[in-house]
Amino acid sequence: MTFAMRRHTANAGFTLVELLMAITILAMVAVLSWRGLDGILRARARLTTQTEQARNLQLAFAQMQRDCDHLAPTSLLQGQSNLQTDDDRVTLVRISSAENAATQLLVVSYRVQDGSLVRRESAATRSLPQLQALWQAALSDQGALAIVTLQTDVRQMTTRYWIDQRWQPTANSSASNNTPLGLAVELTLQDQPSRITRQFLLGAW
Template identity: 45%
Template sequence: MKTTIPIKRKYGFTLVELLVAVSVMAIIAMLGWRGLDVIIRARNSLTGELEKAHGVQLAFAQMESDCEHLISYSTLPNRAPLVVAQNRLVLVRNVFADNQPSRVQVVAYHLRDGVLSRRESAATRDLATLDALWQAEAADVANSRDVVLQTGVAGMGVRVWLSDGTGWRQPGIDVAPSGGATPTGLEVLLQVQGAARGMTKVFLLGAQ
């Protein structure tokens, strides 16, 4: 009598099942890569915006220091110590140093080709020298003394607040009005490229 030995079947994945599994894994990997790519792009965009905002805040801090030390209008009877124009701000400020007498210097902010820069003249106590420095600054020519404060700036708006009740005044000419009122506040708007809204800061002029 013959004895029949049962044959053990080997179970495994068929070729079709392997192809389906590989296809599913590929789809999951593609979806995961797209999600990761979106996260990385959003992070890079946010990092760039934060860096620009930080640069603008540093520029505002420098402007605040300059405005705080603006000389009084009585110091320069024939010239206003503050001139505002489109994409440009020029002022005369006091300079204080340890063990030295107070001096003055001309400071200018310029916006050219999306670059906001600041430059300052040498400090002096001589009004004739100061007038020459002012005239040189009036030429509005870029030079090696320019210090870049922020790049990627689309526009710069400047206004002043007059104490005679006329309120904010648009730039374009010397700020000192004929009626004798002097500006007490300065508003600066910086529009960063790609930003939906500009960043605005208001400064007090001189020691208020």
């Protein structure tokens, strides 16, 4: 009888304490696994965001390069400005690059608006009075034929000119009689401690 009771006790299975310990261990493993998976997903999301941001910036600067390359020479404009920079804004007149077409001019502006870098483009024209009207409209954010958001999460855009053999703030360019040969654009993004700078040659076309 005693032997039978001992055998029954030995085959009775886990005790309550052992079950609680096993459940606790499984719960800890589940939590650690979830945290590990969550960390992987967060890292992948950050990497995806950074990759998309880098791609957008590359495209934005490539578009700026094309616009600066095709900056209209002042000799075509009869006194009309071909480039103006203000706080968070660049406005320029460029030559239309349409193939097999007569030379036309259009106004392009870049502006930081509501946290995004936006490019605006006017209709192309061969009329200088119409170009002047398009220029004034661009300075007022009106009359754009195409509006494209190039980059989000932009906090600030600053510019400098290459003039008199050095880079200097565009606000100081009026003190020089020389025409700027280059334009430097600096973008400050949200949650980014450093600025992203690109330099463009003006009128290389």
